[in-house]
Amino acid sequence: MIERSQLEQAIALGRAQPLRYEGFSYVRLLEPVRGYPRGSAVLPDKSVVPGYPSIGRIQSLEAGLPRQFRERFWAEEKIDGFNVRILRYEDTLYAFSRGGFVCPFSVDRVPEFLDPAVFDAEPGLILCAEIAGPDTPYLEGSTPRVAQDVSLFVFDMMRLGLPGFLAQADKFTLLEKYALPAAPVHGQFGADDTEALGRLILRLDAEGAEGLVLKTDDGRERAKYVTGGSCVGDIGVCAEQLLDLPPQYFTNRLTRLAIFLAEHPQSDSDAAARALGRAFLEGLGDAVAQSRGQGRVSHRYRCRFRSEHNARRFIQHLEATGGRHVRIGAAMPRVEGDFWVLEFERLFDHMTGTLSSALAGDRQYD
Amino acid sequence: MIERSQLEQAIALGRAQPLRYEGFSYVRLLEPVRGYPRGSAVLPDKSVVPGYPSIGRIQSLEAGLPRQFRERFWAEEKIDGFNVRILRYEDTLYAFSRGGFVCPFSVDRVPEFLDPAVFDAEPGLILCAEIAGPDTPYLEGSTPRVAQDVSLFVFDMMRLGLPGFLAQADKFTLLEKYALPAAPVHGQFGADDTEALGRLILRLDAEGAEGLVLKTDDGRERAKYVTGGSCVGDIGVCAEQLLDLPPQYFTNRLTRLAIFLAEHPQSDSDAAARALGRAFLEGLGDAVAQSRGQGRVSHRYRCRFRSEHNARRFIQHLEATGGRHVRIGAAMPRVEGDFWVLEFERLFDHMTGTLSSALAGDRQYD
Numbered sequence: 001m002i003e004r005s006q007l008e009q010a011i012a013l014g015r016a017q018p019l020r021y022e023g024f025s026y027v028r029l030l031e032p033v034r035g036y037p038r039g040s041a042v043l044p045d046k047s048v049v050p051g052y053p054s055i056g057r058i059q060s061l062e063a064g065l066p067r068q069f070r071e072r073f074w075a076e077e078k079i080d081g082f083n084v085r086i087l088r089y090e091d092t093l094y095a096f097s098r099g100g101f102v103c104p105f106s107v108d109r110v111p112e113f114l115d116p117a118v119f120d121a122e123p124g125l126i127l128c129a130e131i132a133g134p135d136t137p138y139l140e141g142s143t144p145r146v147a148q149d150v151s152l153f154v155f156d157m158m159r160l161g162l163p164g165f166l167a168q169a170d171k172f173t174l175l176e177k178y179a180l181p182a183a184p185v186h187g188q189f190g191a192d193d194t195e196a197l198g199r200l201i202l203r204l205d206a207e208g209a210e211g212l213v214l215k216t217d218d219g220r221e222r223a224k225y226v227t228g229g230s231c232v233g234d235i236g237v238c239a240e241q242l243l244d245l246p247p248q249y250f251t252n253r254l255t256r257l258a259i260f261l262a263e264h265p266q267s268d269s270d271a272a273a274r275a276l277g278r279a280f281l282e283g284l285g286d287a288v289a290q291s292r293g294q295g296r297v298s299h300r301y302r303c304r305f306r307s308e309h310n311a312r313r314f315i316q317h318l319e320a321t322g323g324r325h326v327r328i329g330a331a332m333p334r335v336e337g338d339f340w341v342l343e344f345e346r347l348f349d350h351m352t353g354t355l356s357s358a359l360a361g362d363r364q365y366d
Numbered sequence: 367m368i369e370r371s372q373l374e375q376a377i378a379l380g381r382a383q384p385l386r387y388e389g390f391s392y393v394r395l396l397e398p399v400r401g402y403p404r405g406s407a408v409l410p411d412k413s414v415v416p417g418y419p420s421i422g423r424i425q426s427l428e429a430g431l432p433r434q435f436r437e438r439f440w441a442e443e444k445i446d447g448f449n450v451r452i453l454r455y456e457d458t459l460y461a462f463s464r465g466g467f468v469c470p471f472s473v474d475r476v477p478e479f480l481d482p483a484v485f486d487a488e489p490g491l492i493l494c495a496e497i498a499g500p501d502t503p504y505l506e507g508s509t510p511r512v513a514q515d516v517s518l519f520v521f522d523m524m525r526l527g528l529p530g531f532l533a534q535a536d537k538f539t540l541l542e543k544y545a546l547p548a549a550p551v552h553g554q555f556g557a558d559d560t561e562a563l564g565r566l567i568l569r570l571d572a573e574g575a576e577g578l579v580l581k582t583d584d585g586r587e588r589a590k591y592v593t594g595g596s597c598v599g600d601i602g603v604c605a606e607q608l609l610d611l612p613p614q615y616f617t618n619r620l621t622r623l624a625i626f627l628a629e630h631p632q633s634d635s636d637a638a639a640r641a642l643g644r645a646f647l648e649g650l651g652d653a654v655a656q657s658r659g660q661g662r663v664s665h666r667y668r669c670r671f672r673s674e675h676n677a678r679r680f681i682q683h684l685e686a687t688g689g690r691h692v693r694i695g696a697a698m699p700r701v702e703g704d705f706w707v708l709e710f711e712r713l714f715d716h717m718t719g720t721l722s723s724a725l726a727g728d729r730q731y732d
Contacts, residue, residue: 056729063727223729242620247613252732254608258650259724262658270640273647277639284624285635292628358625361429363422363589366618 001046001161002034016042021102021313024092028100039100041085047160049085049096049126055213058223059259061198065191065214068223073214074168075200077184078224079153080143080210080233081132086110087160088119104317105137105303108310113152118178125174128156128165130183137303137314137342141237144208149304155183155213165219186212197225202264205229228260228267232275239283240290240297243350287348291355298327298347304339311340318344325349367412367527368400382408387468387679390458394466405466407451413526415451415462415492421579424589425625427564431557431580434589439580440534441566443550444590445519446509446576446599447498452476453526454485470683471503471669474676479518484544491540494522494531496549503669503680503708507603510574515670521549521579531585552578563591568630571595594626594633598641605649606656606663609716653714657721664693664713670705677706684710691715 002010007027010016015031027042029051039051058064084095084106093116095106109131119125130153132139133146145151154175157166165171175182186200201212204227211226231253238245257276261269287297305311311333318326325347333340358364368376373393376382381397393408395417405417424430450461450472459482461472475497485491496519498505499512511517520541523532532540541548552566567578570593577592597619604611623642627635653663671677677699684692691713699706724730 054731056731058727058729059724060727063725064729065727067727068729239620242617247617248732250616251608251613254605254646254650255720255724258647258654259721261647262651262654269647269651273643274636274640275643276646277641277643280620280642281624281627281635281639284620285628288624288628354621355625358425358621359429361424361426361431361433363424363430363434365420365422366614 002036002042002048004046006034007042007046019101021094021104021107024089024094024102026102028096039098041096041100041102043089043160049087049160050158050163051100052083052085052098052128052156055222055224058225059256060263061194061201061225062263064223064225065194065197069191069214069216069221071216071221072188072190073216073221074188075186075197075212075214076155077145077186077204077209078211078213078226079130079132079145079155079183080139080141080230081130081146081150081153082136082138084110084129084131085158086114086127086129087125088116088123093119101317104310104313105305106131108305108307108314109150110152112306113181115178115180118174118180121178122174124160126158126160127154127180128158129154135303137301137318137344140299140301141233143210152181153183154180156219167219168215168217171219183213189214198264201225201227202267205267208233226256226260228257228264228272229275231257231260232272232279235276236279236283239280240287240299241348241351242280242284242287243354244348287351288355288359291352291359295352295356296347297351297355298345300343300345302341302343304336304341305333306339308333308340311342314342322346368402368408368414370412372400373408373412385467387460387470387473390455390460390468392468394462405464407462407466407468409455409526415453415526416524416529417466418449418451418464418494418522421588421590424591425622426629427560427567427591428629430589430591431560431563435557435580435582435587437582437587438554438556439582439587440554441552441563441578441580442521443511443552443570443575444577444579444592445496445498445511445521445549446505446507446596447496447512447516447519448502448504450476450495450497451524452480452493452495453491454482454489459485467683470676470679471671472497474671474673474680475516476518478672479547481544481546484540484546487544488540490526492524492526493520493546494524495520501669503667503684503710506665507599509576518547519549520546522585533585534581534583537585549579555580564630567591567593568633571633574599592622592626594623594630594638595641597623597626598638598645601642602645602649605646606653606665607714607717608646608650608653609720610714653717654721654725657718657725661718661722662713663717663721664711666709666711668707668709670702670707671699672705674699674706677708680708688712 010033016027016029018027029040036048037051041049083098086095095103095110097103131150132143133150134142135149157171210230213224215222234253290297327345333342376399382393382395384393391410395406402414403417407415449464452461461469461476463469497516498509499516500508501515523537576596579590581588600619656663693711699708
C-alpha cells in the first residue's frame with residue numbers, strides 16, 4: 001500500500017505518473033517510491049503491483065553457481081518475450097508492462113491463455129508471465145517455442161499486498177490446478193551440478209532456446225544464464241538498428257558469447273563464428289537495402305487483436321509514446337479472419353541518416 | 367609562423383604545450399591556433415609543421431566519386447600504419463606523431479629508410495609518411511605490405527611556411543630523384559571509373575591491403591576508400607579491447623563493411639561473414655584466456671631501436687603518457703643483434719574488470 005499523500009507527493013515530484021485505462025485510474029512509478037521499484041503500478045485502492053525485479057546474470061556456471069547459490073535451485077526456461085504482470089481487479093483483467101503501463105495488446109490476448117477460475121479462487125493473485133512469439137508489437141525476434149502468433153508462459157506469482165514471490169511449491173500447485181501455461185521447468189540442481197547444467201544449456205542452445213532462470217525454493221535467490229545462440233540471435237534481429245541501440249546491447253552479447261564458448265569448448269566455435277558474422281551482416285545488409293530502396297531503415301511489426309477497441313487503444317498508446325519514430329498505416333487495424341491485425345513500422349533515425357549520407361557519396365570523418 | 371606572443375597566449379590558455387626533445391624546444395598544438403590545426407608543431411624559430419589534416423572517407427564509389435571529384439585523381443594505396451611528419455631542422459632529423467610529439471621511435475628508425483640528400487637539396491621539406499609493420503609501438507595489427515620489423519612509405523610532402531601539400535607531379539619528381547620509399551600509386555582515374563576502381567579495390571582486398579587515398583593533381587581534393595577486409599582486420603586486432611575502445615570503432619567498421627559488400631556483390635559474403643565472426647570471437651576468446659590465465663587483459667607490443675638512448679627516451683614517453691596502463695619489464699630495452707628491443711604491455715581496464723567479474727561468478731545487471 002502507498003498512502004494517498006505519499007502518492008500525491010511522488011506525482012508532484014515527477015516520480016510517478018497518473019494514468020487512465022478506460023475507466024480504470026492507476027499510477028505507474030517512474031522511480032522507486034516507498035520501497036516499491038520503478039515499474040510498479042498503484043491501483044485505485046492504493047494497493048501496489050510491484051515492479052518485476054531485474055534478475056542478475058551469471059556468465060559462468062562453474063564460478064557462478066557456488067557463488068550465488070547455497071541451496072538447491074530450480075532451472076526454469078527463460079522465454080524470449082516481454083514481461084507482463086497479470087491480475088484481476090474488480091472483475092476486470094489487467095496486464096501491466098515492465099514499465100507499469102496497462103498494455104492493451106496483453107489485455108486483449110491474455111484471456112485466451114488463462115482459466116479465469118484461478119482469479120475466482122485466488123483473489124489478489126498476480127501472474128508474472130512472458131508473452132512471446134512472432135506477432136508481438138514489441139519484439140523484433142521470436143522464439144522457437146512459439147511457432148505462430150503469440151503464447152503466454154507463466155513463470156512467477158505474487159500476491160497483492162505481500163512482498164516477494166510465491167514459493168516454488170505453491171506456484172507449481174496453482175499452475176497444475178488451473179492448467180496455466182508455464183515456462184518449462186528443467187529440474188532441480190545444486191551448485192556442484194555444473195556438468196548436468198552444462199549439458200542442459202547446450203541442449204537448449206541446440207534447440208534455439210534463450211536460456212535458464214535459476215531459482216531457489218523460496219524464490220528469493222535467482223540468477224539467469226543464457227545460451228551462446230541467444231547472444232547471436234539477439235545480434236541478428238537487432239543488427240539493422242546497430243547505430244540506434246546503445247552499443248552495450250552488442251558489446252554485452254559479444255562478451256557473453258565469448259565467455260560461453262570458452263566455458264563450453266565442446267560447442268562448435270566455427271559454426272558460432274559463421275553465425276555471428278551472418279547475424280551482423282544480414283541485418284546490416286538488410287538495412288543497406290532498405291536505405292537504397294526506400295530511403296529509410298525501419299522494422300515492421302505485426303500483431304493481432306481480438307477486439308477492434310483494444311487495437312485502437314494500442315494505436316493511441318503507440319502514438320503517445322513512439323512519436324514520429326512510429327508509422328502506422330491509415331487502414332490499420334484491418335480485419336483478418338477473427339482478428340484485427342495491426343501492422344506498423346518503427347524507424348531507426350541513426351541508421352537512416354548514416355546510411356543515406358554514406359550512400360549519397362558524402363565524405364565522412366570518423 | 368606563429369608570433370611569440372600568440373604562442374605564449376595559446377600556452378597560457380592550455381591550447382598548446384611546450385615540450386623538449388633533447389636540446390630541441392618545440393610546442394605542440396592541442397587545439398587549433400591561428401589557423402594551424404591540432405597536432406601542429408611549432409619549431410624554435412616559430413615556423414610551423416602543420417598538423418596532418420584528416421581525410422574524409424567515402425563509403426560508396428558510385429555515389430562518392432562524382433560527388434567528391436570534378437577533376438581526375440590519383441589512387442594511392444593507403445598503408446595501415448601510423449602517420450609521421452619528418453623534417454630536418456638545424457642538421458637534425460625530427461619525426462612528429464599525429465598528435466605533434468617528437469616520436470623517439472620514429473626519430474630512431476626513419477634515417478635508415480631515407481636518403482638525407484633530399485633535405486640538403488630541399489631545405490624546409492616535410493615528408494608525410496606512414497610507418498607500418500609488425501614491430502611498431504603503437505599498432506596492434508600489421509599490413510601484408512611489410513613482412514617484418516617496420517617500413518616507411520612517403521605519401522605526401524609539405525614545405526615549411528607554405529600552406530597545403532606539394533602538387534602530385536612535384537612529389538613524384540622528388541620521390542624518384544631521391545629514391546624515397548613511397549606508398550604504391552595505382553594510377554589516375556576519373557569520377558566515372560567506378561568499374562576500374564571497383565576491380566582495383568577488390569584486388570587490394572584480396573591482397574589484404576587497407577585501401578586507397580584518392581587525390582587530385584594539386585593535392586587539394588582527397589578522399590579515402592577502404593577494403594571490406596580492412597574493416598574485418600581492424601575488428602580482429604582490436605576485439606580483445608572491445609570494452610576499452612569507443613564503441614564507434616566497431617560500429618563504424620561494421621556499417622562500412624556492410625556497405626562495401628552491398629557495393630561489391632561479387633565479393634564472397636559467406637567468407638566475409640565467417641571472417642567477421644572469427645575476428646570478434648578469436649580476439650574475445652584470447653581476452654577470456656588472458657583473464658583466466660593471468661587475471662588481466664592486455665596487448666604486448668614489441669619494437670626495435672638502433673640506439674639505446676632512443677629506446678630509453680621512448681620508455682620515458684610511454685611512462686609519461688601511458689600511466690598505469692603500460693607495463694614495461696625492468697630488463698627493457700634488451701640487446702638483440704644490432705638492435706635494442708623494447709617489449710611492453712598495454713592493459714585494458716574495462717576488459718580486465720568485466721571479464722574477471724564474470725569469470726568469478728558475479729551476478730551482473732545489464
